[in-house]
Amino acid sequence: MRAPGSSALSGLLARLRSLWRGLFRRADVEAEMREEFRHHIALRTEDLIRSGLSPAEATRRAHLEFGHIESHSENARAALGLRLFDRLGVSWLDVKLGVRMLVKYPGLSLVSVAGMAVAIAIGAGGFGLIHALLDAPLPLYEGERVVSLQNTDITNPGSPNRRALHDFLLWREQLGSVRDLSAYTDDVRMLTIPGGGSHLVKLARMTASGFRVARVAPVLGRPLVDADEHEGAPPVLVIAYEEWQGRFGGDPAIIGRTVWLDDTVHTVVGVMPEGFRFPVDHRYWVPLRLDPAAYEVGDGPEIWMFGRLADGVSLEQAQAELTTIGRRMAADHPATHERLRPWIRPYTHAFVGVDSPARAWEYRAVQIGLSLLLIVVAVNVAALVYARTAARTGEIAVRAALGASRRRVVTQLFAEALVLSLAAAVIGLTIADVGFKWIRALATREVGELPFWLDLRLSPILVAYVLGLAILAGVIVGVVPALRATGRTVQGSLQRLSSRGSGMQLGRAWTALIVVQVAIAVAALPYALYSTGRFARSAAAVPDYPVDEFVHASLAIARDAVPAGPDTAAHEAAIAARFAASIAELLRRIEAEPEVAGVTFASRYPGSEWIGQIEVEGAGTQSYIWFNQVDVDLFTVFDVPVLAGRGFTPADAAPGVNAVVVDRAFAEEVLGGGDVIGRRIRRIERGEPGTDEVETGPWLEIVGVVPAFTPPPPFEAVAPKLYQPLALADARGTLHLGIRLRRGAAPGAFVGQLRETAHAVDPALRFVDLQPASQEERGRREGLIFLAVLIAAVTASVLLLSAAGIYAMMSFTVATRRREIGIRAALGANPRRILTGVFRRAARQLGAGVLAGLVLAEAGLRATGGSWLRGEGALQLLLVAVIMTAIGALAALGPARRGLAVQPAEVLHEE
Amino acid sequence: MPDQAELLPGTLDLLILKAISLGDVHGYGVLLRIEQISGGALTIQQGALYPALYRLEHQGLIESEWGKSENNRRAKYYRLTRAGRRRLGEEEASWNRLVEAVGAVLRARPQEL
Numbered sequence A: 001m002r003a004p005g006s007s008a009l010s011g012l013l014a015r016l017r018s019l020w021r022g023l024f025r026r027a028d029v030e031a032e033m034r035e036e037f038r039h040h041i042a043l044r045t046e047d048l049i050r051s052g053l054s055p056a057e058a059t060r061r062a063h064l065e066f067g068h069i070e071s072h073s074e075n076a077r078a079a080l081g082l083r084l085f086d087r088l089g090v091s092w093l094d095v096k097l098g099v100r101m102l103v104k105y106p107g108l109s110l111v112s113v114a115g116m117a118v119a120i121a122i123g124a125g126g127f128g129l130i131h132a133l134l135d136a137p138l139p140l141y142e143g144e145r146v147v148s149l150q151n152t153d154i155t156n157p158g159s160p161n162r163r164a165l166h167d168f169l170l171w172r173e174q175l176g177s178v179r180d181l182s183a184y185t186d187d188v189r190m191l192t193i194p195g196g197g198s199h200l201v202k203l204a205r206m207t208a209s210g211f212r213v214a215r216v217a218p219v220l221g222r223p224l225v226d227a228d229e230h231e232g233a234p235p236v237l238v239i240a241y242e243e244w245q246g247r248f249g250g251d252p253a254i255i256g257r258t259v260w261l262d263d264t265v266h267t268v269v270g271v272m273p274e275g276f277r278f279p280v281d282h283r284y285w286v287p288l289r290l291d292p293a294a295y296e297v298g299d300g301p302e303i304w305m306f307g308r309l310a311d312g313v314s315l316e317q318a319q320a321e322l323t324t325i326g327r328r329m330a331a332d333h334p335a336t337h338e339r340l341r342p343w344i345r346p347y348t349h350a351f352v353g354v355d356s357p358a359r360a361w362e363y364r365a366v367q368i369g370l371s372l373l374l375i376v377v378a379v380n381v382a383a384l385v386y387a388r389t390a391a392r393t394g395e396i397a398v399r400a401a402l403g404a405s406r407r408r409v410v411t412q413l414f415a416e417a418l419v420l421s422l423a424a425a426v427i428g429l430t431i432a433d434v435g436f437k438w439i440r441a442l443a444t445r446e447v448g449e450l451p452f453w454l455d456l457r458l459s460p461i462l463v464a465y466v467l468g469l470a471i472l473a474g475v476i477v478g479v480v481p482a483l484r485a486t487g488r489t490v491q492g493s494l495q496r497l498s499s500r501g502s503g504m505q506l507g508r509a510w511t512a513l514i515v516v517q518v519a520i521a522v523a524a525l526p527y528a529l530y531s532t533g534r535f536a537r538s539a540a541a542v543p544d545y546p547v548d549e550f551v552h553a554s555l556a557i558a559r560d561a562v563p564a565g566p567d568t569a570a571h572e573a574a575i576a577a578r579f580a581a582s583i584a585e586l587l588r589r590i591e592a593e594p595e596v597a598g599v600t601f602a603s604r605y606p607g608s609e610w611i612g613q614i615e616v617e618g619a620g621t622q623s624y625i626w627f628n629q630v631d632v633d634l635f636t637v638f639d640v641p642v643l644a645g646r647g648f649t650p651a652d653a654a655p656g657v658n659a660v661v662v663d664r665a666f667a668e669e670v671l672g673g674g675d676v677i678g679r680r681i682r683r684i685e686r687g688e689p690g691t692d693e694v695e696t697g698p699w700l701e702i703v704g705v706v707p708a709f710t711p712p713p714p715f716e717a718v719a720p721k722l723y724q725p726l727a728l729a730d731a732r733g734t735l736h737l738g739i740r741l742r743r744g745a746a747p748g749a750f751v752g753q754l755r756e757t758a759h760a761v762d763p764a765l766r767f768v769d770l771q772p773a774s775q776e777e778r779g780r781r782e783g784l785i786f787l788a789v790l791i792a793a794v795t796a797s798v799l800l801l802s803a804a805g806i807y808a809m810m811s812f813t814v815a816t817r818r819r820e821i822g823i824r825a826a827l828g829a830n831p832r833r834i835l836t837g838v839f840r841r842a843a844r845q846l847g848a849g850v851l852a853g854l855v856l857a858e859a860g861l862r863a864t865g866g867s868w869l870r871g872e873g874a875l876q877l878l879l880v881a882v883i884m885t886a887i888g889a890l891a892a893l894g895p896a897r898r899g900l901a902v903q904p905a906e907v908l909h910e911e
Numbered sequence B: 001m002p003d004q005a006e007l008l009p010g011t012l013d014l015l016i017l018k019a020i021s022l023g024d025v026h027g028y029g030v031l032l033r034i035e036q037i038s039g040g041a042l043t044i045q046q047g048a049l050y051p052a053l054y055r056l057e058h059q060g061l062i063e064s065e066w067g068k069s070e071n072n073r074r075a076k077y078y079r080l081t082r083a084g085r086r087r088l089g090e091e092e093a094s095w096n097r098l099v100e101a102v103g104a105v106l107r108a109r110p111q112e113l
Helices: A006-024 A026-050 A055-066 A069-079 A083-088 A092-104 A106-135 A165-174 A209-214 A241-246 A315-332 A347-351 A357-390 A393-401 A406-447 A460-485 A489-499 A508-540 A568-592 A664-670 A747-761 A773-816 A818-826 A831-862 A872-900 A904-910 B012-021 B027-037 B046-058 B082-107
Strands: A146-153 A178-193 A197-206 A236-239 A258-261 A264-271 A284-287 A304-309 A340-346 A550-557 A596-602 A610-616 A622-630 A659-663 A680-686 A694-696 A700-706 A721-725 A735-741 A765-772 B062-068 B074-080
Touching: A006 A026, A006 A460, A006 B046, A006 B082, A026 A055, A026 A069, A026 B027, A026 B046, A026 B074, A069 B046, A092 A106, A092 A406, A106 A347, A106 A357, A106 A406, A106 A460, A106 A773, A146 A178, A146 A315, A146 A347, A165 A178, A165 A315, A178 A209, A178 A747, A197 A209, A197 A747, A209 A304, A304 A347, A315 A340, A340 A347, A357 A406, A357 A460, A357 A508, A357 A773, A393 A406, A406 A460, A406 A773, A508 A773, A508 A831, A508 A872, A550 A568, A550 A747, A550 A773, A568 A596, A568 A735, A568 A747, A568 A765, A596 A622, A622 A664, A659 A664, A664 A700, A664 A721, A700 A721, A735 A747, A747 A765, A765 A773, A773 A818, A773 A831, A773 A872, A818 A831, A818 A904, A831 A872, B012 B027, B012 B046, B012 B074, B012 B082, B027 B046, B027 B074, B046 B062, B074 B082
Parallel strands: A197 A284, A236 A264, A622 A721, A659 A700
Antiparallel strands: A146 A304, A146 A340, A178 A197, A178 A258, A178 A304, A236 A284, A258 A264, A550 A735, A550 A765, A596 A735, A610 A622, A610 A680, A659 A721, A680 A694, A680 A700, B062 B074
16 A cells, blocks of 8 residues: 655655765766767767768767757756756865864864754654644545544533534535545454454444545455444454454455454454554454434434545535534534534544644644744854854955855855754754654553554654755854855955954844843753753652552443433433442452452542642631542552541441541641641632632541652642542542552553453443553653753753853954953063953853843743742752853853963064 | 657657656667657657656656666666656556547537537
8 A cells, every 4th residue: 555645755765866966976977977978979870870971970960969968968967956056066075174174173063063953853853743643644545635523612622522423424414525424433342263262352343434435455355334334234343464464363264254242243354454554543343333313412422533525625615514514503403512613624633632723733833933943053053153254264265365256155154054954963863763762662652552644753754854954054054154254354354364363253143142042041041950850850759659569440431331311310320330330340350369469449540639729627728739539448558558547438438428538748738737637628619711600519527647659740849639538339430440469460461361351340341541550650750751851951952052152252252352462461461350351241241141041030930920039949040140150151261261371472473 | 751740848758758668778769769669750859858867867757777788888778667657657648638638629520519
């Protein structure tokens, strides 16, 4: 199956290969061209001789017919895309000079390449990730024409309404701009292969039209067909190639073979090609049977809808038609559809939460913003390069005097800058590739198989994007300073050659740039230090319970497990009752396992509590704290001791009992410490946004205090927690189980077993998450470390560039005022006092930058209601000011030593 | 000699791709092949041939390899790539549609209006 767009890519690669050869093996290309033309003329000559002409006449005629060889060569070069490069005059020699400059100024090269490499890595990472999520072509025939459809609640944007059975049937009937409108749901079933064991498998219940949308033919048998969806049709199954080869041993008689999905016999009717995972990451497909009569409008199973744009129809046209149909639906069913708006988007957008063009633009803004980071860095590097260029004005002036055009000199300097930026691009791409590998590994570990279209790696488009960034950076770093250096000052530089001055000045714009750079570094540093510190501290914090012994399983129940009826409340109660009964049975079976030491449950897994507000009785204070509803045995299973009062008892889970347990952080931070047993608090619920409605819960009495046993969230020093007892009958939504295994038991092996146990108890139970707690904890730490490292890397490169800017400014000052320093020293002035005078301007600029940065940092935090000047924030600001001043002093050290080493006799001799 | 036909703009690439599709051939051989197949009706300007060959190679539609020619000289031979075969198919289909359409117009009689 050839992915569309691959011909464009192969064409792009062919052009790049041809350009590469034309640029870096130019001599070979030219020689081959001439040889080919000579061969052509020779063959024509032979033909003319055979036709009766004399050899001399034949040669003359052949040359005349062919025309001027140089003209053919010129046209051939244009056809190879080399004319632009010829006009620019970039040659291999320029590149070699660029490499030489890289080696000659190692400090500048290191700073420039490191700074740009980090910026390129971040830009490429952001571009690659967002491109993979939003823009990567679906690897199907005309994949760009496959679209997703869904309803969105306008009062709750970002939350799609997937109970759209009736909408689907109506759209399928009326929507002419989308063909083969299809739907699918996820399901999990126990697959039993006679003689081959049983395994839980994820499958797609999909309408047969889904295969027509994919336009991929099976390698064996047939896909699902419309008849398979009819009530009473024999149950059939289509499987993935890898499953056929793996679970079925590549059985040549696979078509027609029967298997069990739970307790229903299914016949395998088709095998899809290798790598086929449509609609997302699926390997098994069964027909989706929809029964609209069983559901009211606005109710039904949760379905994902997709289709293909009809020929000649644009996305906008399809959206216009869908909007009209949606309005009619809202008018006919205002109770359920008044707030719903249907939209149609590129297929992959539905899976990354892009439910509107505005949301897509948010992602684009991030892409653009990350790209702009390189431009900011490149401008900084340009300032450094400009200072270096000042030292070469003599060389430039001589070249100009010998006939080099301004364009030629600028081209050479551009080539030198391009070497810098391409070196940074290679390093940046390498860093981005490592980042992608890490993200792929993390994502696969967390969610299993990735969507079939998601290919997060270095792609030709990403490489082309980075090359474009590198060329842009080369233009900023090379061309802009070069134009300035080769302006009116060139003639003056030639005259001043003998006096060893450059005549170039670091104008106000450049020095202001350094001040701004220092200010930004100082403004960003407190946040960076604070964030890095928080992330690092949070990553270093370990849970205070034996994580390695626990498995975290979060479960919900399929809503269609209980048939819907006219009474929604009764239906909800029936679902809750079934969920409670199934979980109770599951807990009983888990506890009976020999390797299980204990099992408990909560509405959130410990460490992931939700935040809310409470009021303290008698104090009138309101505080934000973290809540959890937990099994009465949770503290026992997690080995959490009771520090004061008591833990929960089964009686606490009874209705009307308002006992709660708090942790030590709650007792100290919220209640001020001391004896908190018997104190009362109540929850506060805010009403709809924009209203002042407040609802208060009943008073809850604290009966016990436990220690904090999970790390606080990254930006909280402490996280006061309150625990309420939870009865299974009251469990709603997703329930989180904590299963403690005996020492020596393998959590990884238990996970597979648990899936089968849960399925055997109730096939309607759905795992939202299932993994060893240690794996989850590792993921949490790695994520925080990644963020800390990222912020530290960006901060370090900003500081490095600031330091380099100061170094360059001071070096330039020493170089241009060397004669003055020498003469003043010869006249008896103290060299140290001379240097003080020389550096006074630079020190003023450094001071101005530091002060501006501190003001900016404080203003930024005040805008969010905080202040660095409170508590330890003032110390952090002071630390930042000291760090920046120290960096500036260090950066000035080298030039200062060179200044002190100026010998008056040498300078006078040069005069 | 048969009547010479003028080469329509945009058809040179199609003719070159077709000539190369019949077998590996060097630049001079492309000229001869087109002349031979067209019975002498089409003659390619020598000035246009090599820019077109280099352009097609730059676009990845043909690829080249140095070998020995029939007169034992070193010669550069061209062959179609997979992309070139696809492009040839597309261009042929497009040309045939154009020919059919133009032919239909030219065959039109007043009574058919």
